[in-house]
Amino acid sequence: MNEIPLKDRMKIKRHPMPAQAPDERIGNFDEVNLGYTPELAWAEAQRCLQCKAAPCTDGCPVHVQIPQFIQHIVDHDSLSAADTILEDNFLPAICGRVCPQENLCESRCVLAKKGKPVAIGNLERYSADVTTKERAKRIEKVEADPTGKKVALVGSGPASLACAGDLIRMGHDVTIYEALHAFGGVLGYGIPEFRLPKSIVAYEINALKKLGVRFEKNVIIGNTIALDELMIEMDYDAVFIGAGAGLPRFLGIPGEELVGIYSANELLTRINLMKAYKKEAITPVLSYQDKVVAVFGAGNTALDSARTALRMGAKKVNIIYRRTEAEMPARVEEVHHAKEEGVEFIFLASPLAFIANKHGWLQSVRLQRMQLGEPDDSGRRRPMPIEGSQYSRDIDMAVIAIGNGSNPLLRNTPGLEFTRWHTLMVNPDTLETTVKGVFAGGDIVTGGATVISAMGAGRKAAQSINGYLTGT
Amino acid sequence: MYQIEKKKKIAPDIYQYEISAPLIARKFKAGQFIVLRPFADSERVPLTIMRSDQGAGTITIIVKAIGLSTKQLVLLNEGDAIADVLGPLGHPSEIKNFGKVVIVGGGVGTAVAFAVAEALKEAGNIVISIIGARNKNFTILEDEFAAISDELFVMTDDGSYKKKGFVTQQLRELYEAGIQFDRVIATGPLPMMRAVVEMTRPHATPTIVSLNPIMVDGIGMCGGCRALVDGKIVFVCVDGPEFDGHKVDFDSLMRRNNAYRGIELEKEHQCKIDQQLEKEDAE
Numbered sequence: 001m002n003e004i005p006l007k008d009r010m011k012i013k014r015h016p017m018p019a020q021a022p023d024e025r026i027g028n029f030d031e032v033n034l035g036y037t038p039e040l041a042w043a044e045a046q047r048c049l050q051c052k053a054a055p056c057t058d059g060c061p062v063h064v065q066i067p068q069f070i071q072h073i074v075d076h077d078s079l080s081a082a083d084t085i086l087e088d089n090f091l092p093a094i095c096g097r098v099c100p101q102e103n104l105c106e107s108r109c110v111l112a113k114k115g116k117p118v119a120i121g122n123l124e125r126y127s128a129d130v131t132t133k134e135r136a137k138r139i140e141k142v143e144a145d146p147t148g149k150k151v152a153l154v155g156s157g158p159a160s161l162a163c164a165g166d167l168i169r170m171g172h173d174v175t176i177y178e179a180l181h182a183f184g185g186v187l188g189y190g191i192p193e194f195r196l197p198k199s200i201v202a203y204e205i206n207a208l209k210k211l212g213v214r215f216e217k218n219v220i221i222g223n224t225i226a227l228d229e230l231m232i233e234m235d236y237d238a239v240f241i242g243a244g245a246g247l248p249r250f251l252g253i254p255g256e257e258l259v260g261i262y263s264a265n266e267l268l269t270r271i272n273l274m275k276a277y278k279k280e281a282i283t284p285v286l287s288y289q290d291k292v293v294a295v296f297g298a299g300n301t302a303l304d305s306a307r308t309a310l311r312m313g314a315k316k317v318n319i320i321y322r323r324t325e326a327e328m329p330a331r332v333e334e335v336h337h338a339k340e341e342g343v344e345f346i347f348l349a350s351p352l353a354f355i356a357n358k359h360g361w362l363q364s365v366r367l368q369r370m371q372l373g374e375p376d377d378s379g380r381r382r383p384m385p386i387e388g389s390q391y392s393r394d395i396d397m398a399v400i401a402i403g404n405g406s407n408p409l410l411r412n413t414p415g416l417e418f419t420r421w422h423t424l425m426v427n428p429d430t431l432e433t434t435v436k437g438v439f440a441g442g443d444i445v446t447g448g449a450t451v452i453s454a455m456g457a458g459r460k461a462a463q464s465i466n467g468y469l470t471g472t
Numbered sequence: 473m474y475q476i477e478k479k480k481k482i483a484p485d486i487y488q489y490e491i492s493a494p495l496i497a498r499k500f501k502a503g504q505f506i507v508l509r510p511f512a513d514s515e516r517v518p519l520t521i522m523r524s525d526q527g528a529g530t531i532t533i534i535v536k537a538i539g540l541s542t543k544q545l546v547l548l549n550e551g552d553a554i555a556d557v558l559g560p561l562g563h564p565s566e567i568k569n570f571g572k573v574v575i576v577g578g579g580v581g582t583a584v585a586f587a588v589a590e591a592l593k594e595a596g597n598i599v600i601s602i603i604g605a606r607n608k609n610f611t612i613l614e615d616e617f618a619a620i621s622d623e624l625f626v627m628t629d630d631g632s633y634k635k636k637g638f639v640t641q642q643l644r645e646l647y648e649a650g651i652q653f654d655r656v657i658a659t660g661p662l663p664m665m666r667a668v669v670e671m672t673r674p675h676a677t678p679t680i681v682s683l684n685p686i687m688v689d690g691i692g693m694c695g696g697c698r699a700l701v702d703g704k705i706v707f708v709c710v711d712g713p714e715f716d717g718h719k720v721d722f723d724s725l726m727r728r729n730n731a732y733r734g735i736e737l738e739k740e741h742q743c744k745i746d747q748q749l750e751k752e753d754a755e
């Protein structure tokens with residue numbers, strides 16, 4: 001295959017991601033997207049115009065050298081493509097799957113001005129996936145001399161994993177403390193298998209272990225070990241807090257305590273972390289078989305919940321959202337997939353109360369029709385109730401997916417200061433908290449955000465921690 | 473890690489375990505709990521801690537084999553290791569000298585009642601303990617309570633041991649005898665805690681209950697353990713487990729706690745574990 005001349009490249013149409021057929025995939029938890037073949041990847045890579053200014057790279061929170069890695073795919077050198085990504089992004093197989101590329105790198109692609117952007121996410125995923133075996137065989141070792149400095153990381157989600165990947169390569173001694181029995185944070189308990197296979201998360205964690213990062217489970221910093229004990233008794237020189245988001249938000253309407261109402265976190269934790277989708281699993285989940293399920297919210301977590309409910313046998317799944325499709329914060333691909341799978345969207349409706357049957361189980365929801373008014377602080381048009389337009393809808397189960405507050409476990413730690421939104425207060429330049437030598441990043445600082453932004457924060461903190469430890 | 477140092481059957485289906493968990497033993501305060509998984513594929517089970525021994529690095533828990541996972545747990549013996557133990561979780565009980573306190577413990581809730589009673593005694597309180605069980609065989613921790621109580625009442629539902637009646641009957645008698653007390657702490661089955669709360673309400677005696685909802689992670693992430701207290705949603709794992717009993721909505725909590733009963737019974741390996749337990753009982 002020869003390279004296509006530049007002027008002809010603009011005419012190539014974007015190659016869609018091959019996927020399991022919708023009617024087939026709602027019967028299993030296997031990954032929906034199947035990945036590019038080498039032919040598709042090569043053809044898609046040709047679409048990249050190799051812009052010198054690389055606006056796509058500016059759109060990436062960790063500044064992956066996008067035109068460079070894509071050129072390696074054009075050159076049939078996927079290992080170099082993967083290595084180029086790995087210079088800036090330690091978790092390409094994960095980010096290729098869960099990043100909202102349409103708001104980041106792909107939104108800056110010059111092709112997006114007139115047509116569809118280069119499928120950067122799909123190519124990133126391809127580069128990582130096809131080189132997995134080759135990379136696993138390599139003996140990775142830390143090239144920097146040991147610094148003799150010890151760093152403890154709190155939580156094992158994307159922020160800590162990215163932070164650990166950089167710190168270990170800088171020669172520091174790195175230990176990750178995780179409260180749960182499995183590592184990966186939201187990558188493990190939150191994002192479903194059909195969107196992010198857990199084997200991929202395990203592969204990345206194993207890669208860090210091979211580099212020398214220690215992983216300790218069942219340790220909750222603040223309870224099992226206090227923050228100051230890490231520094232004083234256990235001789236850690238610095239700490240990174242990447243504890244993630246916490247308590248799920250609820251709607252605050254009557255009837256929310258009824259049986260049959262889950263937070264998205266609980267549903268997804270039961271299914272993903274505790275594997276309740278497998279028949280042999282011990283953790284129970286309320287039966288979805290032939291049930292009518294309503295999911296409240298419009299982010300990725302809401303869509304994950306809706307699509308999970310479908311796969312658990314629900315007869316009908318609705319997403320109920322008080323604004324319209326244009327305001328949905330979810331990834332475009334997830335909305336598209338959910339529609340293909342038969343999830344029905346009810347826009348401009350807001351829940352007022354959950355109604356119980358005589359046994360105290362959920363029976364219906366009272367809804368209020370809405371219309372869009374003036375834009376609010378977030379720039380999205382504010383939903384306003386339409387007078388006299390309340391109605392009821394029979395539902396068997398409800399899932400509340402309207403975001404998370406911050407985890408309360410560290411709130412009583414002496415010296416740590418929090419914002420009025422209960423997120424950790426940090427110096428925006430260094431990500432250092434109000435306690436010297438303690439840094440933080442990810443959802444515990446920003447509130448619920450994306451995997452890639454948490455990774456970006458983890459990497460930024462690693463730079464600061466390195467500076468703090470080496471006096472540079 | 474998490475090796476079982478001692479196992480003792482203290483009543484039918486009820487076992488006392490001493491588990492090696494030095495970090496938890498060091499931090500434990502009365503009223504706190506752990507989440508454990510017996511095996512690597514088990515669900516996460518919240519259990520209260522009865523006592524800890526910092527020197528030995530152990531915690532003591534009391535388990536009733538009642539659900540799938542607790543039945544799995546009691547298959548483990550001395551020398552075996554438990555897959556995962558996380559803790560200590562939840563806020564410690566408020567311990568200070570209140571004056572005269574009444575501790576009410578029922579069923580396996582007696583274990584956490586003991587931890588709180590012991591700590592309150594050490595803080596200088598006069599401790600009146602009321603422990604209850606179905607019958608003589610199910611009466612647990614009597615000697616332990618006797619050692620730390622100024623007065624101990626042991627109740628059985630059927631009168632097969634000590635005094636016949638529910639724990640609330642004894643509590644009523646204390647009120648009727650005109651005994652003044654400053655605080656009641658009740659831990660046990662939800663119907664028992666509700667009955668205690670209804671009895672103390674007219675007397676306006678401050679009453680603390682330790683809630684035991686269904687939990688998954690136990691660290692403030694899933695929201696499954698939510699309860700209604702004073703009309704507001706609380707998360708028992710991080711806001712509790714102790715609450716002002718007069719403000720707890722017990723009805724909704726009881727419904728939520730029963731939500732999985734039917735599903736769990738349907739799980740097929742249930743019968744295998746039951747057979748194994750019956751075999752052990754026979755031995």
